[in-house]
Amino acid sequence: MSFARLVRFISTDGKTYIGDAILPSGTVDARKATQAYVIKGDIFAKYEVTKEAKPIVKLLSPLAWNQIPTVRFLGLNYAKHAIETKMPKPVYPVLFFKPVTSIGGPTDDIPVPVMAQIDNETDYECELVVVIGKKATNVSEAEALDYVLGYAVGNDVSQRAWQIRKGGGQWGLGKMFDGWAPMGPALVSSKLIKDPQNLQIFTKINGLQVQSESTSDMIFKIAKTIAFLSQGSTLLPGDLIWTGTPSGVGMGRNPKYWLRDGDVVEIGLENVGTIKNKVVYEKPKSKL
Known part of the structure; x- marks a missing residue:
C-alpha cells in the first residue's frame, strides 16, 4: 500500500x-x-x-536534507505576478537554486540573520512544491507528471535588497538563508492530486490574507516545467521544484509590505494543507 x-x-x-x-x-x-x-x-x-x-x-519537513539532491525554483511563473513586478513575462522558465539548508519544517521559525535585516525587505512567496520520485532525463511533457512522487506547499522567503540591488544580478544572495524555504505539512501523493493546475494557493500574514490565486495562473505548467528542466539535466529522486509565486507579494504592493520580527506567516494549498511559521530576527552578536 x-x-x-x-x-x-x-x-x-x-x-x-x-x-x-x-x-x-x-x-x-x-x-x-x-x-x-x-x-x-x-x-x-x-x-x-x-x-x-x-x-x-x-x-x-517531509524530506530530510540528505534526501534532497537539489532545490530548484522558478521565478516569475505566474502571469499576474510578472505584471505586479513590472518585469516582462518570461519566454523560458526563470531558474534559480537554494541550498538544502534553506529547507525548514511546517511549524519552524523563519530566522532572519543580521545580514538579511539590511533595509528590512524580507518578503513572502507561497508556492506549490513538486517532489520528483524517479530519475528523469529528456522526458516529454506528456509523460512528465508520471515522475512526480507528490506535492507540498512552501514559502520561498526572499530578501529583496540582496536579491535585486545588492546581488550583482544574481538572485541567490537574497534567497540563500537557513530556514528560508519552510515546506510541508506533508508530501501528498500525486495520486490524490488529480489536477495540480487547478488548486487555490494563499498566504496570510498575522491572519490577513495577502495572496490568493489559482495555480492555473502559472505561465509554465508543472508538466512543461519538468519536461524543460529534464532536457540534458537529469532530475533525481528527491529533487524539489518550487513552481513560483502568484501576485500579492510584499514588493508588489503599494505601499510595500515587508515581513517584520514576530510576524506569523501562514501558507496554504488546496488539498495539500498549510504551514505556519514565525519570523524571528536574530540579534547581533555582542562585541567582547
Whole structure:
C-alpha cells in the first residue's frame, strides 16, 4: 500500500520517523494529525506503510536534507505576478537554486540573520512544491507528471535588497538563508492530486490574507516545467521544484509590505494543507 500523506515527525520517544498521517475526519491538513502509521523502507524505491501508529509531537519537513539532491525554483511563473513586478513575462522558465539548508519544517521559525535585516525587505512567496520520485532525463511533457512522487506547499522567503540591488544580478544572495524555504505539512501523493493546475494557493500574514490565486495562473505548467528542466539535466529522486509565486507579494504592493520580527506567516494549498511559521530576527552578536 502506498502512502497518501507522508510526514516526517518526532514522536514521544524523541526519535524521528516517516509515516502516513492519520487525518481527523473532515480535514486534508496533516498539521491536524496527531498520529501517523510508520513507514519502513525507501520511499523512492521499496517501502511499506505499517499498521504501527506513532504519536506526532512535532512535524518536520517531509524530506530530510540528505534526501534532497537539489532545490530548484522558478521565478516569475505566474502571469499576474510578472505584471505586479513590472518585469516582462518570461519566454523560458526563470531558474534559480537554494541550498538544502534553506529547507525548514511546517511549524519552524523563519530566522532572519543580521545580514538579511539590511533595509528590512524580507518578503513572502507561497508556492506549490513538486517532489520528483524517479530519475528523469529528456522526458516529454506528456509523460512528465508520471515522475512526480507528490506535492507540498512552501514559502520561498526572499530578501529583496540582496536579491535585486545588492546581488550583482544574481538572485541567490537574497534567497540563500537557513530556514528560508519552510515546506510541508506533508508530501501528498500525486495520486490524490488529480489536477495540480487547478488548486487555490494563499498566504496570510498575522491572519490577513495577502495572496490568493489559482495555480492555473502559472505561465509554465508543472508538466512543461519538468519536461524543460529534464532536457540534458537529469532530475533525481528527491529533487524539489518550487513552481513560483502568484501576485500579492510584499514588493508588489503599494505601499510595500515587508515581513517584520514576530510576524506569523501562514501558507496554504488546496488539498495539500498549510504551514505556519514565525519570523524571528536574530540579534547581533555582542562585541567582547
